[in-house]
Amino acid sequence: MPRYNFRETETKWQRVWRERRLFDVAAEAGRPKYYMLEMFPYPSGKLHVGHVRNYTMGDLVARYRRAQGFNVLHPMGWDAFGLPAENAAIAEKVHPAVWTRQNIATMRAQLERMGFAYDWSREIAACDPEYYRHEQKMFLDFLAAGLAYRRESWVNWDPVESTVLANEQVVDGRGWRSGAIVEKRLLAQWALRITAFTEELLEAIGGLDRWPERVRLMQENWIGRSEGARVLFEIAGRDEPIEIFTTRQDTLYGASFLALSPNHPLAQHLAEGDPGLAAFIAECNRLGTSEAAIETAEKRGYATGLEAVHPFDAKRRVPVWVANFVLMEYGTGAIFGCPAHDQRDLEFARKYGLPVIPVVLPPGADPARFVIGDEAYVEDGTAFNSGFLDGLPVADAKRAAGERLKALGRGERTIAYRLRDWGVSRQRYWGCPIPVIHCPDCGIVPVPEGELPVTLPMDVSFDVPGNPLDHHPTWKHVDCPRCHGPARRETDTLDTFFDSSWYFLRFCSPHAAVAFTREAASYWMPVDQYIGGVEHAVLHLLYSRFFTRALKQCGYLDFDEPFAGLFTQGMVCHQTYRSETGEWLFPEEVEPAPAGGFVDRDARPVIVGRTEKMSKSKKNVVGLDAIVDTYGADTARLYLLSDSPPERDLEWTETGIEGIWRYVNRLWRLASEPAVALPPPGTTVSGGLSPSLAALRRTIHQSIAAVTDDLDRFRFNRAVARIRELSNAIEELPEASLREDPGGGAVLREGLETVARLLGPMMPHLAEEMWLTLGGVGLLAEQPWPVADPDLARDEQVTIAVQVNGKLRGTLEFPPDAPQSEVESAALDLPQVARWLGGRPPRKVIVVPNRVVSIVA
């Protein structure tokens, strides 16, 4: 049995596509465009099959839209700055630039072998000075516009990576990469004013109707809008009031303390004269903020001795504490405590013996008898013990309290957000240098635009910990561009998320002297379909939305949203294996044991772990090269599309890939050894077909319609199933009916050509080879997408279910849209139906056209 020679075929078609520059595109005013983009990868080494699932989906969409006549931009590039390159430099004594370039070469070759339809002429790498020079210019524009600024602030410090992390990069109190417990440090840092767009970023989420609901919710939660009030508390004996934020200004009469964050400026100031407070603060900053630490850490406080004046009642005084549970990063870093109506405040008050004053009365409760026990009352009710607020429901009391605060000049209603400005300084080498100079006389001076790019020095050493740019003997020593005195270059580099916040714009005009041309961006943008992992729901995707707005403000472009459509694909999983001693094993180090289970190469038993996302650390990866060597790119591509819905996780199995490989060979035989001789291409099918041939034609056109619909809706697994149904129908057609019917060959040709066309976006090499074998004209990749003929797709007979009391008792065959009365009487005449009716007339009969007859006995 001849096997399909994927090796020869795949290289052949890849060469043809490349030589004809088939997927290189140019903007064509007036022609509809389609921008298909997959999140560009970090060049970490070699690809495994898990990496290419989203590229396979993206390629499917790109080729499909191309066949539909769109001018498709489908570029690829490299998110090439980042820490792994520096780690490799330390471990393997190879320069990060060299390591990165090698990985890019390897991975590009791997992507090329997959036959992806990229416009490689637009390839970019973020570590290329011709790329990052433009982001240095952007940084300077942001600086001029006040969107980039330097601040001294408490930052997340990753002690393992010796660098600062953005809030978004701290996961569960730990560095997102290193896993080290993050510490708080006060540092001077560059930040981007993402909070200038908070409300806009939040509101516009509503318009992202082709984004997954999940991602939109995650962004909403991340921005974290909450309505409340800021309140100023005068402090006895001090000029400066304390400003707090609350969502419960209606409960101000229940205040029994104020609490400051340990990092609040006032707390810091007081600590200078209070060694006990200083020790308390130091203790708080040592404690982690991980889930476990938070759950076990008790509420602890330190009384400062200060007293605050109640804003509504000057006679009332409340003590000011410093408390470990108050976050400097949220609100104003200070709260007022109302123990009766906040669980956390209650715990604190009970511990330190502070008063608990109920001020919200549950509906129907007796004010004289209502007391707070172990649980704060947080539900709705009416204000009491609250002076002018008494009798008001919570919502009205919030409004009235807000108005009174404003009238008194002691605060107003306001909105607090969880979103913080984006700290972009990183104390690393392998990133984009921040183009500023620190001058002892002039302060911060931007590098003149004519001197961009500020390039990284190549002669660096990674022998000592810390930032190699800072250690470099000469790099940072420069003259001030303004006063020409001795000055120092900024040695921090930009967070790599800066690089990925605009790469989709660079792809529009990758060789332009500017970051991107306005014309190219206005033609290609926004990205019509973006595909990537959900792990970037609030990192990259939020930063890019911010960047687009910031660039708009700086005059680069004139739209707000970069990604019109977003799809987040599921992961590729594989079983994990461990040796008896607990070391992870690669799948190829493991084989099935004759007695069941698995053994390693030395026949020692292997422990089979759970199925998890493919990751290098657990070794449950299947190398892409090995799969393409054994089965070819098309087989791998179809497998990644066929088994699970694209948004769900997919389990990679050896039997699964073999099943696809068998199907590939069946398809190949079907096209290369047709059951009857095919008429020349373009032969029209004449009428008067036998029933089985007419049925096949119907299946062909129904398949075209169904596959088209499935691809539009990202239901790739279903599309694959529909194509298999069509190819099964062709295989199952009796040879006799093909031979005897004069139209047989033409219908067979139509069927095979349709299979090839529908497969084109999924298995482009095999489809191209089938097309050639069938004698098709030109390249399949240049054929238009097939269009279903509704007349030919129409069913000749419909099967109508007959139910008695909701149970299926038989079926009827009718032409579509048969008269209801006929269908009804045929149903009642069925012997099974008569039996269930037991001779009595039905109480009710419901006829749903072409579907069901429901009889109530």
Place this chain on the structure above:
RNA sequence: GCGGACGUGGCGAAAUGGUAGACGCAGCAGACUUAAAAUCUGCUUCCCGCCAGGGAGUGCGGGUUCGAGUCCCGCCGUCCGCACCA
């Protein structure tokens, strides 16, 4: 704690409120073969039955409906995101 998604055969999964399990994987039986592989044919939700047929069935309990995997209410479970957020 808050927010969200999901729960269907041995497995991956299909199913505009209208014949549950399409399409595949695995398995079983058979054909071809000296044999194996490959290929082909058939079976494959569970229970009763020789068949005909019947019964049960989409996490659990209710409800709406002629009819519910699908809609509504209440549970249980799994996964994901956020979380001392004032």
